[in-house]
Amino acid sequence: MSELGHSSYKRGIIYMLGAMLIFSILNAIIKDVTVNYSPPQLVFFRCFFAAFPAGIFIILRGGWTTPSPSEWKIHFKRAVLLSVGLSTLFIGIGMLPLSNSMALYFSSTLFLVILSYPILKEKVGFVQGVAVALGLIGVLIIAKPGGDVFHWGTFFIIIGAFMESAYNLYGRLLSATNNSFTLTFLGSLLPALVVLIALPFVWVTPDFWGWIFLIILGLGGGLGQLCVTYAYRYAPAGIIAPMIYSALLWSIMLDIILYGNWPTESLFLGCGIIIASGLIIVFHERRRKET
Numbered sequence: 001m002s003e004l005g006h007s008s009y010k011r012g013i014i015y016m017l018g019a020m021l022i023f024s025i026l027n028a029i030i031k032d033v034t035v036n037y038s039p040p041q042l043v044f045f046r047c048f049f050a051a052f053p054a055g056i057f058i059i060l061r062g063g064w065t066t067p068s069p070s071e072w073k074i075h076f077k078r079a080v081l082l083s084v085g086l087s088t089l090f091i092g093i094g095m096l097p098l099s100n101s102m103a104l105y106f107s108s109t110l111f112l113v114i115l116s117y118p119i120l121k122e123k124v125g126f127v128q129g130v131a132v133a134l135g136l137i138g139v140l141i142i143a144k145p146g147g148d149v150f151h152w153g154t155f156f157i158i159i160g161a162f163m164e165s166a167y168n169l170y171g172r173l174l175s176a177t178n179n180s181f182t183l184t185f186l187g188s189l190l191p192a193l194v195v196l197i198a199l200p201f202v203w204v205t206p207d208f209w210g211w212i213f214l215i216i217l218g219l220g221g222g223l224g225q226l227c228v229t230y231a232y233r234y235a236p237a238g239i240i241a242p243m244i245y246s247a248l249l250w251s252i253m254l255d256i257i258l259y260g261n262w263p264t265e266s267l268f269l270g271c272g273i274i275i276a277s278g279l280i281i282v283f284h285e286r287r288r289k290e291t
Helices: 003-033 039-048 051-061 069-095 098-105 108-120 126-143 152-174 180-196 208-234 237-259 265-290
Strands: none
Touching (some): 003 098, 003 237, 039 069, 039 208, 051 180, 069 098, 098 152, 098 237, 108 152, 108 265, 152 180, 180 208, 208 237
């Protein structure tokens, strides 16, 4: 590989590590503000202000692609999926330690495989099926269903991960004709419009710091998504995807510093299994494309 290629890969890795740090910090903000604001209000701020960074990039650099009527239907389907998915995800984050929330959210990698056939008509191979089964075992170890420590927050995180996986797969379906900035902009603005319907019924007027945190929640989400976009622009998925798991490290550090929550053995074991299954899926897909 050339020196230029190595430099490009490093930039991609740095962008993805930065995105995971941003998302982990935002999760900490969500955990603190869920006691004051309802999920629809949090989703509105998270999505509405997240559209601003992508919108600014489109204005400055161009690249807007107007969706066709059939594509608009998919965009609105994504909007419903994300608004519901983020709502349940935020509920779960408010109920669980940050590190547990992030570990369970990694189940989205498994749902991407499970949903790939009904949404993209991509067949699931034997290796991918085994990896999904292995990952689900990791989820069960963390969730401990039927045990004394099972928490409903686990259920909400998994539902949120499922919804966001479907949202991302529909995004892949649109990526052939819509550039990443258009997808990011509409993928943020339209969910905000969806939850806007419920906003008058759940609205709580923020105080000064409430406004600050809610706006940061949205702008930070948009910035993090742009970092992900640039990460995949500078390096292939096989290099970038494993960096997503750095979010667990950031979440554990924030959990210890902010809340005094130390990770348990079951978290390490379950998360290790989920990460291993996710890496199997990533590298198998990489080899499949190379052959």
